[in-house]
Amino acid sequence: xxxxxxxxxxxxxxxxxxxxxxxxxxxxxxxxxxxxxxxxxxxxxxxxxxxxxxxxxxxxxxxxxxxxxxxxxxxxxxxxxxxxxxxxxxxxxxxxxxxxxxxxxxxxxxxxxxxxxxxxxxxxxxxxxxxxxxxxxxxxxxxxxxxxxxxxxxxxxxxxxxxxxxxxxxxxxxxxxxxxxxxxxxxxxxxxxxxxxxxxxxxxxxxxxxxxxxxxxxxxxxxxxxxxxxxxxxxxxxxxxxxxxxxxxxxxxxxxxxx
Amino acid sequence: xxxxxxxxxxxxxxxxxxxxxxxxxxxxxxxxxxxxxxxxxxxxxxxxxxxxxxxxxxxxxxxxxxxxxxxxxxxxxxxxxxxxxxxxxxxxxxxxxxxxxxxxxxxxxxxxxxxxxxxxxxxxxxxxxxxxxxxxxxxxxxxxxxxxxxxxxxxxxxxxxxxxxxxxxxxxxxxxxxxxxxxxxxxxxxxxxxxxxxxxxxxxxxxxxxxxxxxxxxxxxxxxxxxxxxxxxxxxxxxxxxxxxxxxxxxxxx
Numbered sequence: 355x356x357x358x359x360x361x362x363x364x365x366x367x368x369x370x371x372x373x374x375x376x377x378x379x380x381x382x383x384x385x386x387x388x389x390x391x392x393x394x395x396x397x398x399x400x401x402x403x404x405x406x407x408x409x410x411x412x413x414x415x416x417x418x419x420x421x422x423x424x425x426x427x428x429x430x431x432x433x434x435x436x437x438x439x440x441x442x443x444x445x446x447x448x449x450x451x452x453x454x455x456x457x458x459x460x461x462x463x464x465x466x467x468x469x470x471x472x473x474x475x476x477x478x479x480x481x482x483x484x485x486x487x488x489x490x491x492x493x494x495x496x497x498x499x500x501x502x503x504x505x506x507x508x509x510x511x512x513x514x515x516x517x518x519x520x521x522x523x524x525x526x527x528x529x530x531x532x533x534x535x536x537x538x539x540x541x542x543x544x545x546x547x548x549x550x551x552x553x554x555x556x557x558x559x560x561x562x563x564x565x566x567x568x569x570x571x572x573x574x575x576x577x578x579x580x581x582x583x584x585x586x587x588x589x590x591x592x593x594x595x596x597x598x599x600x601x602x603x604x605x606x607x608x609x610x611x612x613x
Numbered sequence: 614x615x616x617x618x619x620x621x622x623x624x625x626x627x628x629x630x631x632x633x634x635x636x637x638x639x640x641x642x643x644x645x646x647x648x649x650x651x652x653x654x655x656x657x658x659x660x661x662x663x664x665x666x667x668x669x670x671x672x673x674x675x676x677x678x679x680x681x682x683x684x685x686x687x688x689x690x691x692x693x694x695x696x697x698x699x700x701x702x703x704x705x706x707x708x709x710x711x712x713x714x715x716x717x718x719x720x721x722x723x724x725x726x727x728x729x730x731x732x733x734x735x736x737x738x739x740x741x742x743x744x745x746x747x748x749x750x751x752x753x754x755x756x757x758x759x760x761x762x763x764x765x766x767x768x769x770x771x772x773x774x775x776x777x778x779x780x781x782x783x784x785x786x787x788x789x790x791x792x793x794x795x796x797x798x799x800x801x802x803x804x805x806x807x808x809x810x811x812x813x814x815x816x817x818x819x820x821x822x823x824x825x826x827x828x829x830x831x832x833x834x835x836x837x838x839x840x841x842x843x844x845x846x847x848x849x850x851x852x853x854x855x856x857x858x859x860x861x862x863x864x865x866x867x
Contacts, residue, residue, distance in 0.1 A: 404720065
């Protein structure tokens with residue numbers, strides 16, 4: 355039974371990767387990389403010192419959200435289409451547990467994330483040393499895994515592109531900036547003298563506990579000033595914990611859904 | 614893909630030409646508009662540091678780089694070129710400061726301060742920028758010494774202000790560590806004093822350095838010894854009188 359489920363998961367994952375190829379994901383990724391090359395050349399012309407670092411940092415800062423956006427749109431679009439075309443219902447009417455479908459889809463998205471990171475890292479090797487690019491790329495993969503799991507969970511919850519993507523965008527922006535927001539909330543300007551301020555600080559802290567701190571992933575500083583390998587453990591642990599959390603939420607929602 | 618499309622005849626006759634007509638209308642509209650007028654924009658004040666930290670979306674180094682390129686290009690806005698001396702230097706400094714907080718390891722803002730903004734032929738602005746370089750040097754002398762060394766030269770040769778040059782050179786001597794800041798930079802005050810005609814003061818400084826045991830490199834020791842000998846010779850055959858020589862000597866020996 356377990357072996358059969360593994361085969362089913364592999365089949366669904368392979369179909370997901372094929373879907374990415376056929377919906378021109380690779381072409382869009384190519385366009386993103388081409389824009390990245392253009393940006394690198396442009397910034398290389400503008401910078402008057404630390405040219406390589408400037409090129410590496412700005413290109414990476416462009417490619418990282420670009421890859422996240424591509425990934426999220428692919429995941430949400432793919433799942434929303436599958437449900438609106440009733441393909442998911444057809445698939446789930448077979449002898450296939452919902453968890454197997456979910457894990458198969460998630461595995462497929464994770465493979466697409468890995469296939470996204472490799473060419474991005476290859477491009478950055480032109481501007482930054484290999485160890486720094488390796489750390490940046492590995493943590494970017496972790497970030498994309500979290501985002502793919504989040505996009506899948508939002509797609510299953512909302513079933514429509516617009517609300518799912520809006521929720522995803524809010525999640526991404528908050529997760530990226532939550533560290534700075536928490537620092538502001540605990541800064542000297544917030545005195546916590548009134549009840550409102552205290553509540554606000556607790557709210558910010560609460561949101562911080564719920565979200566992953568994505569600012570620890572894919573830091574451009576590594577490309578400019580060398581890798582900090584202690585970040586690998588933090589990013590790896592956070593990726594495992596958060597993918598597990600999002601997967602459990604997505605699965606919970608999928609099992610409760612009346613198809 | 615072509616086979617999946619219906620023939621052109623399926624499109625209503627009126628609609629067939631509508632896209633071309635609309636395109637022509639758009640082009641005509643753009644051609645009819647007046648040519649865009651370049652307008653100089655003032656450099657805005659930078660937002661507070663916490664807001665920049667949020668705007669960085671967890672990647673402050675990337676934001677620092679982007680801001681630096683934007684600031685550097687601010688004198689060259691679309692269709693217009695603004696001389697550096699017309700920029701609000703207080704704001705330029707505030708931006709450079711923010712960028713350094715976002716990325717403390719970058720040298721870019723200090724290079725821009727010392728070699729771009731401090732090169733304008735406007736002494737008050739040059740002094741502002743050199744003061745900024747000195748302030749930032751004190752925060753991280755071992756990494757930022759090249760810019761204060763450049764500031765010494767700007768003060769000495771552009772501003773013709775040897776007192777300011779000497780002040781910067783002494784900061785370099787007092788704050789730079791031996792293994793990170795090269796000897797020539799730590800000894801700039803000697804040459805500034807020499808240029809000022811303060812031969813006796815320069816002699817005392819070199820003698821003090823040699824006696825202190827801080828000079829361990831034999832080449833550097835020989836170089837300074839030669840310098841000291843040369844100054845001794847000049848002392849025997851003195852040049853023009855230097856008015857504040859005694860005051861300088863007193864200050865150095867205190």
